[in-house]
Amino acid sequence: xxxxxxxxxxxxxxxxxxxxxxxxxxxxxxxxxxxxxxxxxxxxxxxxxxxxxxxxxxxxxxxxxxxxxxxxxxxxxxxxxxxxxxxxxxxxxxxxxxxxxxxxxxxxxxxxxxxxxxxxxxxxxxxxxxxxxxxxxxxxxxxxxxx
Amino acid sequence: xxxxxxxxxxxxxxxxxxxxxxxxxxxxxxxxxxxxxxxxxxxxxxxxxxxxxxxxxxxxxxxxxxxxxxxxxxxxxxxxxxxxxxxxxxxxxxxxxxxxxxxxxxxxxxxxxxxxxxxxxxxxxxxxxxxxxxxxxxxxxxxxxxx
Amino acid sequence: xxxxxxxxxxxxxxxxxxxxxxxxxxxxxxxxxxxxxxxxxxxxxxxxxxxxxxxxxxxxxxxxxxxxxxxxxxxxxxxxxxxxxxxxxxxxxxxxxxxxxxxxxxxxxxxxxxxxxxxxxxxxxxxxxxxxxxxxxxxxxxxxxxx
Amino acid sequence: xxxxxxxxxxxxxxxxxxxxxxxxxxxxxxxxxxxxxxxxxxxxxxxxxxxxxxxxxxxxxxxxxxxxxxxxxxxxxxxxxxxxxxxxxxxxxxxxxxxxxxxxxxxxxxxxxxxxxxxxxxxxxxxxxxxxxxxxxxxxxxxxxxx
Numbered sequence: 262x263x264x265x266x267x268x269x270x271x272x273x274x275x276x277x278x279x280x281x282x283x284x285x286x287x288x289x290x291x292x293x294x295x296x297x298x299x300x301x302x303x304x305x306x307x308x309x310x311x312x313x314x315x316x317x318x319x320x321x322x323x324x325x326x327x328x329x330x331x332x333x334x335x336x337x338x339x340x341x342x343x344x345x346x347x348x349x350x351x352x353x354x355x356x357x358x359x360x361x362x363x364x365x366x367x368x369x370x371x372x373x374x375x376x377x378x379x380x381x382x383x384x385x386x387x388x389x390x391x392x393x394x395x396x397x398x399x400x401x402x403x404x405x406x407x408x
Numbered sequence: 409x410x411x412x413x414x415x416x417x418x419x420x421x422x423x424x425x426x427x428x429x430x431x432x433x434x435x436x437x438x439x440x441x442x443x444x445x446x447x448x449x450x451x452x453x454x455x456x457x458x459x460x461x462x463x464x465x466x467x468x469x470x471x472x473x474x475x476x477x478x479x480x481x482x483x484x485x486x487x488x489x490x491x492x493x494x495x496x497x498x499x500x501x502x503x504x505x506x507x508x509x510x511x512x513x514x515x516x517x518x519x520x521x522x523x524x525x526x527x528x529x530x531x532x533x534x535x536x537x538x539x540x541x542x543x544x545x546x547x548x549x550x551x552x553x554x555x
Numbered sequence: 556x557x558x559x560x561x562x563x564x565x566x567x568x569x570x571x572x573x574x575x576x577x578x579x580x581x582x583x584x585x586x587x588x589x590x591x592x593x594x595x596x597x598x599x600x601x602x603x604x605x606x607x608x609x610x611x612x613x614x615x616x617x618x619x620x621x622x623x624x625x626x627x628x629x630x631x632x633x634x635x636x637x638x639x640x641x642x643x644x645x646x647x648x649x650x651x652x653x654x655x656x657x658x659x660x661x662x663x664x665x666x667x668x669x670x671x672x673x674x675x676x677x678x679x680x681x682x683x684x685x686x687x688x689x690x691x692x693x694x695x696x697x698x699x700x701x702x
Numbered sequence: 703x704x705x706x707x708x709x710x711x712x713x714x715x716x717x718x719x720x721x722x723x724x725x726x727x728x729x730x731x732x733x734x735x736x737x738x739x740x741x742x743x744x745x746x747x748x749x750x751x752x753x754x755x756x757x758x759x760x761x762x763x764x765x766x767x768x769x770x771x772x773x774x775x776x777x778x779x780x781x782x783x784x785x786x787x788x789x790x791x792x793x794x795x796x797x798x799x800x801x802x803x804x805x806x807x808x809x810x811x812x813x814x815x816x817x818x819x820x821x822x823x824x825x826x827x828x829x830x831x832x833x834x835x836x837x838x839x840x841x842x843x844x845x846x847x848x849x
Contacts, residue, residue: 480748
């Protein structure tokens, strides 16, 4: 079963058009990621950043907004279809409304970063293992140059 | 010359990793859109929504994050490469740092919406004209079915 | 037992100083208020606003910040010491950290508002009853002018 | 003439009640503070934090909300009535609407903090001088104990 974070749309998430302000979706995704680390990876994301000095900033994202969300909506943010590179993790988020309809789908590519040097860093083995156990696929490595 | 909104990265835009929290980029794009209506379209976006009862919610977006932004950075958000459909406007945003380097690039597809019924609505002619005058290209209509 | 909403400090709540950005405390209070309506008053706050056309905007607030909050902190936001006027509710919020220390204390005065006319409106009897049952005290009415 | 920061109420500042979400006022105050450092103190606030390792977190605040703000409102945030202690600065913010009416008034007490140790720190002389030149009054020191 893919992991789902259960969230509520809050009073302050709404914009002048009466629906969820679109940047809030990205906040929901990040909250879901934090819960995913806590419940699936088994380590708090703040511990990863603060103690392991490892972070996962976004380098690319795509979102399809299917249905607007309103104040009081209860949503599930599902994480699935993860893909692992040497330094990257690609996450797929699906936002479900309480009636089972789809509110949004997103793909977010994050890259491992050293929190001290801000340089790119390979995924630590413990994270790679946990994500593989969750069903993440491994991106094919670039072909080695023919010799 | 494409329109550029001049913004500053604020103290509260920063996240636990010490860089701009990625949803804030979407907020910057919306602020740039509001300024674009004010300065290029010649009508305030709140007037469009409140009096013309017309809005432009996002249905799809893609962002490439090129360089992180930090507190105190001055940025230019450029709008260019607009594309018009019957009911849609596609916007391209480029975020420039003060040193001329690229911080982010985004494509956001918005769809005309009636603010009372929340139904899809064709772009009003005055908006179509203004965006065409700004250089927006017109998307080829879908081929009519052969009779 | 006073009601407590259980919240987590999120990655995006942090500011450039590495602690929770102070406006987020007000957001936490509002989220706690929404939970209080749901669990104690027995009606969702969005239903109160949307169907009963009744809202409770803030007219005055005071906050003492006792200890900074950091990413990953789990907090309890307690509501107690409520006071009822004819049109007003005064709420007291206490923010507790997981170690039992105090992060913040606040008093927020809200006033009943008609959501259509934006005019001041008396507290509905059902709300007055629920808040009294929760232990809210009734503010002494202003003395009638001597005749 | 007291300093005024000129701001606009943005689409995303609005909440489900159709007016500015009350935590945004605190964000407006912080933005005004950043502009005040830039224009009056003559040093960017991010430089103060990053290079001088000095910050001014809030320890107490009071706000009176006089009139709601709506999307499209242009506001002036005025800073006046500053008061200096040994380690504290008290700021008074007044939010004016374009029609000259008052939207909000606030008093915020901030305390000098060392950004490395998070310990309390005296106001640096250059800041004390600049704020005094702006008209800040000096709080009477606590009486020395009689010997």
